[in-house]
Amino acid sequence: MLAKLFYLSSGLFMGWSLGANDAANIFGTAVGTKMVRFTTAAIISSVFILLGALYSGGGTTGTLGSLGVIRALPGAFTVSLAAALTIMWMTKAGLPVSTSQAIVGAILGWNFFADFSTDLSILYRIVGAWLFTPILAALFSIGLYFLFRHILENIKIHLFNLDRLIKLSLILAGAFGSYSLGMNNIANVIGVFTTASPFVNIQVGDYFVISGMQQLLFIGAASIAVGVITFSKNVMMTIGSGIYRLSPVTALIVVLSSSLVLFLFASESLQAGLIALGLPTLPLVPVSQSQGVVGAIAGIGIAKGGGNVNTRLLGKIVVGWLLTPISAGVLSFISLFIMQNVFMQNVVF
Amino acid sequence: MKNIIQNKSKDLQNEIDSYLKCITESSLLFFEGAKEAYRGDYDDAEIRYRDIAELERKADDHLKNIQYKLYAYNIAPDSRADIFELLDGLDDIVDRAKKNIFQICVEKPVIPDSMKDDFIAITAASVDAVDILIQGVRSFFEDVNTLEGYIKNVYLYEKKADALEEKIKRSIFQSGVVDELARKFQLRYYVEKMAMLSDLAEDLAKKMLMYKIKRII
Numbered sequence: 236m237l238a239k240l241f242y243l244s245s246g247l248f249m250g251w252s253l254g255a256n257d258a259a260n261i262f263g264t265a266v267g268t269k270m271v272r273f274t275t276a277a278i279i280s281s282v283f284i285l286l287g288a289l290y291s292g293g294g295t296t297g298t299l300g301s302l303g304v305i306r307a308l309p310g311a312f313t314v315s316l317a318a319a320l321t322i323m324w325m326t327k328a329g330l331p332v333s334t335s336q337a338i339v340g341a342i343l344g345w346n347f348f349a350d351f352s353t354d355l356s357i358l359y360r361i362v363g364a365w366l367f368t369p370i371l372a373a374l375f376s377i378g379l380y381f382l383f384r385h386i387l388e389n390i391k392i393h394l395f396n397l398d399r400l401i402k403l404s405l406i407l408a409g410a411f412g413s414y415s416l417g418m419n420n421i422a423n424v425i426g427v428f429t430t431a432s433p434f435v436n437i438q439v440g441d442y443f444v445i446s447g448m449q450q451l452l453f454i455g456a457a458s459i460a461v462g463v464i465t466f467s468k469n470v471m472m473t474i475g476s477g478i479y480r481l482s483p484v485t486a487l488i489v490v491l492s493s494s495l496v497l498f499l500f501a502s503e504s505l506q507a508g509l510i511a512l513g514l515p516t517l518p519l520v521p522v523s524q525s526q527g528v529v530g531a532i533a534g535i536g537i538a539k540g541g542g543n544v545n546t547r548l549l550g551k552i553v554v555g556w557l558l559t560p561i562s563a564g565v566l567s568f569i570s571l572f573i574m575q576n577v578f579m580q581n582v583v584f
Numbered sequence: 585m586k587n588i589i590q591n592k593s594k595d596l597q598n599e600i601d602s603y604l605k606c607i608t609e610s611s612l613l614f615f616e617g618a619k620e621a622y623r624g625d626y627d628d629a630e631i632r633y634r635d636i637a638e639l640e641r642k643a644d645d646h647l648k649n650i651q652y653k654l655y656a657y658n659i660a661p662d663s664r665a666d667i668f669e670l671l672d673g674l675d676d677i678v679d680r681a682k683k684n685i686f687q688i689c690v691e692k693p694v695i696p697d698s699m700k701d702d703f704i705a706i707t708a709a710s711v712d713a714v715d716i717l718i719q720g721v722r723s724f725f726e727d728v729n730t731l732e733g734y735i736k737n738v739y740l741y742e743k744k745a746d747a748l749e750e751k752i753k754r755s756i757f758q759s760g761v762v763d764e765l766a767r768k769f770q771l772r773y774y775v776e777k778m779a780m781l782s783d784l785a786e787d788l789a790k791k792m793l794m795y796k797i798k799r800i801i
Contacts (some may be wrong), residue, residue: 394728482662482799
């Protein structure tokens with residue numbers, strides 16, 4: 236059992252890193268500008284990430300699981316580790332990196348290594364969702380920007396009451412953002428372990444069963460929560476007072492827009508509803524929250540009439556998009572080779 | 585979280601309200617005191633000066649409480665520095681008005697009868713600029729969308745005060761009504777100090793407009 240838990244550690248590391256960085260995207264401005272205390276943000280974020288992952292994390296997890304069916308636990312460990320190391324290196328190199336792109340690249344590396352064919356229809360859906368994420372977030376933020384501006388220009392409200400309202404909205408939006416993050420990005424943490432899960436169903440009493448999948452979702456979500464509690468404070472402070480400082484209302488728009496995108500790409504109930512109405516559906520795909528945030532900020536820039544496009548930043552993002560899955564794929568392939576031939580572990584079956 | 589549930593901001597709103605009342609009252613007393621001094625009723629002007637000083641002390645206490653509550657209750661963290669600077673700026677205006685009355689009471693300048701109306705007019709223009717500014721500060725808190733109207737009016741009264749300043753200065757130095765150079769300088773000093781109140785009001789109005797722009801999303 237200890238060995239099995241060790242093999243899960245790379246996924247837990249991914250979860251921890253996700254919690255430390257992505258929760259900061261949700262509550263960064265609110266905490267950095269002291270609108271919301273870190274403790275409040277950390278508690279809300281952790282609870283709602285757990286709820287999102289446990290209640291609705293199955294959809295995106297299933298998509299990743301079907302992109303590469305990894306049956307051997309050492310193989311899943313190696314794939315997840317390769318993605319985590321890619322994220323670490325690219326972050327050090329200052330390139331915008333997406334956990335979702337890293338894990339998909341690493342899974343493709345496994346498919347090549349194991350000589351399994353990749354389901355191209357799933358891959359196209361995933362890549363399409365990646366491209367659509369910043370665009371959709373920008374569209375949402377443009378809409379929300381005009382809506383908020385219209386409201387603020389037409390209501391008579393005392394500055395302090397508005398402040399209270401914004402604080403409350405930031406907390407609610409943060410809860411929604413955390414829920415969406417949990418439901419969408421849990422796949423990046425445990426998606427590769429679904430087939431090789433070491434957990435078995437636990438019978439509680441006569442009627443209640445905690446399935447292996449539920450245990451996996453819980454442990455993955457818990458690792459994200461640990462990342463939020465232990466390491467996100469510094470990142471939040473950096474976002475709130477440094478690199479791209481947003482006003483509280485702008486931050487609210489950014490959080491809502493990017494969270495809506497994550498929600499749309501992860502909600503099974505929404506998908507079922509659209510199917511029932513005979514409408515086209517969005518695929519359940521883990522997408523990058525950071526890229527959603529970038530898209531939402533760009534949307535606000537467009538709404539404000541800013542015509543300047545930072546081509547250098549845009550170039551960096553494109554490089555990140557290409558480099559992340561390719562690097563993760565190559566690293567995954569090499570790591571699997573080493574794992575199989577140096578450490579003599581069965582990584583395929 | 586506790587902050588959002590308990591409406592501590594109401595307490596702060598009341599404190600700001602009391603502070604603004606002190607400032608408004610000081611401004612009115614200043615105008616009355618200045619008129620009395622121009623008429624030569626220095627005893628009455630002295631009483632006004634003492635009343636203004638008392639009100640300024642009260643205003644200082646309110647300002648300290650406002651600063652404490654803004655930070656202790658963590659209210660409007662994004663704009664609290666602007667709020668404090670704005671209210672502190674009003675205190676500077678009252679301080680200037682108090683000093684003006686004090687100087688008049690001490691120096692007792694002799695204002696020629698032909699210039700008294702202009703002196704009252706320049707003081708009135710400055711006081712009007714300050715009063716409109718105070719209304720603007722209220723709208724900054726209560727209904728920011730109406731702020732620009734007040735700011736435009738502050739500019740208008742400041743221009744009026746400037747025009748009167750120019751007119752009175754020409755009159756002092758070119759009409760021959762005042763003979764001694766020392767008296768000319770003394771009267772010019774008072775004209776400038778009275779006009780300075782509207783300048784201070786205009787500076788604060790400009791800052792307030794910046795604070796408003798910062799609040800726009």
